[in-house]
Amino acid sequence: MASDSRPERTRDAARTKQRLLDAARDEFAEYGIAGGRVERIAAAARCNKALIYAYFDSKDALFDAAFAAHVQAHLDRVNFDGTDLPAYAGRLFDIFEDDPAVIRLASWYRLERSNGPGLPAVISANQARLEKLRQAQSEGKLTDRWDATAILVLVQSIASAWATLNPEFSATTAPDRTTRRLAVIDAVSRLIAAD
Amino acid sequence: MASDSRPERTRDAARTKQRLLDAARDEFAEYGIAGGRVERIAAAARCNKALIYAYFDSKDALFDAAFAAHVQAHLDRVNFDGTDLPAYAGRLFDIFEDDPAVIRLASWYRLERSNGPGLPAVISANQARLEKLRQAQSEGKLTDRWDATAILVLVQSIASAWATLNPEFSATTAPDRTTRRLAVIDAVSRLIAAD
DNA sequence: ACGATGTCAATAACCGGTTAGATAGATAGA
DNA sequence: TCTATCTATCTAACCGGTTATTGACATCGT
Numbered sequence: 001m002a003s004d005s006r007p008e009r010t011r012d013a014a015r016t017k018q019r020l021l022d023a024a025r026d027e028f029a030e031y032g033i034a035g036g037r038v039e040r041i042a043a044a045a046r047c048n049k050a051l052i053y054a055y056f057d058s059k060d061a062l063f064d065a066a067f068a069a070h071v072q073a074h075l076d077r078v079n080f081d082g083t084d085l086p087a088y089a090g091r092l093f094d095i096f097e098d099d100p101a102v103i104r105l106a107s108w109y110r111l112e113r114s115n116g117p118g119l120p121a122v123i124s125a126n127q128a129r130l131e132k133l134r135q136a137q138s139e140g141k142l143t144d145r146w147d148a149t150a151i152l153v154l155v156q157s158i159a160s161a162w163a164t165l166n167p168e169f170s171a172t173t174a175p176d177r178t179t180r181r182l183a184v185i186d187a188v189s190r191l192i193a194a195d
Numbered sequence: 196m197a198s199d200s201r202p203e204r205t206r207d208a209a210r211t212k213q214r215l216l217d218a219a220r221d222e223f224a225e226y227g228i229a230g231g232r233v234e235r236i237a238a239a240a241r242c243n244k245a246l247i248y249a250y251f252d253s254k255d256a257l258f259d260a261a262f263a264a265h266v267q268a269h270l271d272r273v274n275f276d277g278t279d280l281p282a283y284a285g286r287l288f289d290i291f292e293d294d295p296a297v298i299r300l301a302s303w304y305r306l307e308r309s310n311g312p313g314l315p316a317v318i319s320a321n322q323a324r325l326e327k328l329r330q331a332q333s334e335g336k337l338t339d340r341w342d343a344t345a346i347l348v349l350v351q352s353i354a355s356a357w358a359t360l361n362p363e364f365s366a367t368t369a370p371d372r373t374t375r376r377l378a379v380i381d382a383v384s385r386l387i388a389a390d
Numbered sequence: 391a392c393g394a395t396g397t398c399a400a401t402a403a404c405c406g407g408t409t410a411g412a413t414a415g416a417t418a419g420a
Numbered sequence: 421t422c423t424a425t426c427t428a429t430c431t432a433a434c435c436g437g438t439t440a441t442t443g444a445c446a447t448c449g450t
Contacts, residue, residue: 011395011448035229048397053441107306110361111299118363126363149369150378153356161352166305168313168321174344183345190385206414206429243431248407
């Protein structure tokens with residue numbers, strides 16, 4: 001698009017907002033909401049701290065905006081396939097391995113927004129996935145040993161198993177990435193395998 | 196013991212320390228290290244803020260002490276059985292369900308101490324578990340489809356699957372506790388089942 | 391000129407940490 | 421046993437740095 005190739009102008013609110021969102025994502029992924037510093041975010045975005053309050057309302061609102069944008073990008077990237085869960089788990093695994101900030105951001109969100117209403121985009125995405133799983137179950141393409149919710153929860157948990165290790169585990173020599181990936185895919189396969 | 200039944204004295208450093216540790220555990224489980232407030236901890240322990248710095252050195256050190264005590268209690272409570280992993284997963288599940296603070300505290304620790312050296316007690320406990328798993332494998336009592344590390348990571352991840360749901364999932368009607376527990380145990384069983 | 395965009399510098403609240411001193415309870419001398 | 425003294429335990433008030441937030445001012449693009 002032409003707008004993409006326009007020169008870096010000195011003043012461009014849209015670009016500045018995006019820089020702030022990116023910087024906020026990195027800062028909050030590293031330190032969380034309570035630990036994140038608006039000063040650092042502004043510095044990383046190469047703009048003044050006050051702009052945060054001009055474009056977003058508060059530190060909390062900035063987190064919400066950054067997290068929502070991040071989640072939207074995540075949802076767009078991964079495509080859920082209810083009839084091939086091992087492959088889905090493998091893609092999730094790759095995302096977590098390639099960008100550890102994904103898991104960290106989600107973890108902060110879970111801890112610091114535990115009483116929140118939840119993002120509508122995520123809620124509807126979940127419902128769509130559950131529907132796909134139930135569809136696959138009714139067509140006989142997926143085990144009905146458990147209900148769709150349990151399957152989704154278990155698969156996602158297995159996919160993120162290696163990404164949520166505590167510091168104590170990192171010390172031990174973990175298997176290489178290929179082995180870890182295979183373990184995830186294999187585990188999901190066995191989970192949903194027909195008897 | 197007689198010392199256990201001694202009356203609540205007005206001044207007792209050991210009891211005060213314990214109250215501080217308990218209050219710190221609750222506060223940090225709720226808000227994390229950066230979000231936790233020493234003022235609230237002191238109030239919850241019904242003592243002055245300065246005592247925190249008399250008995251522990253800093254807010255960070257208080258967290259470390261509270262977390263170490265909490266972990267020790269956890270390690271004492273659960274007994275690992277390398278030859279009956281489904282039962283182990285079931286016990287873990289029960290712990291997480293009965294006391295959500297366990298998972299929250301561990302999550303904060305993982306996020307806010309990600310570069311730390313790790314607790315020696317946990318490291319050695321992990322090594323002991325891995326050794327038991329390898330032993331069970333060499334005796335043919337446990338599948339050697341994956342190495343012991345992968346098995347341990349996968350089992351613990353499955354056991355905590357329901358305890359690490361994001362706010363969006365809580366909204367949907369999750370299965371009841373019995374069903375969730377069965378899903379965990381069954382998933383582990385299938386994971387390690389002989390072909 | 392003028393609105394959009396961004397800077398500068400201040401401010402008020404917060405928060406971890408400190409200090410000087412008070413008080414309860416133990417101990418010992420008489 | 422009584423009481424003076426001592427020490428561990430605890431408290432109220434305070435301090436200085438940090439942090440989110442704001443309002444007045446500057447500057448760019450059109």
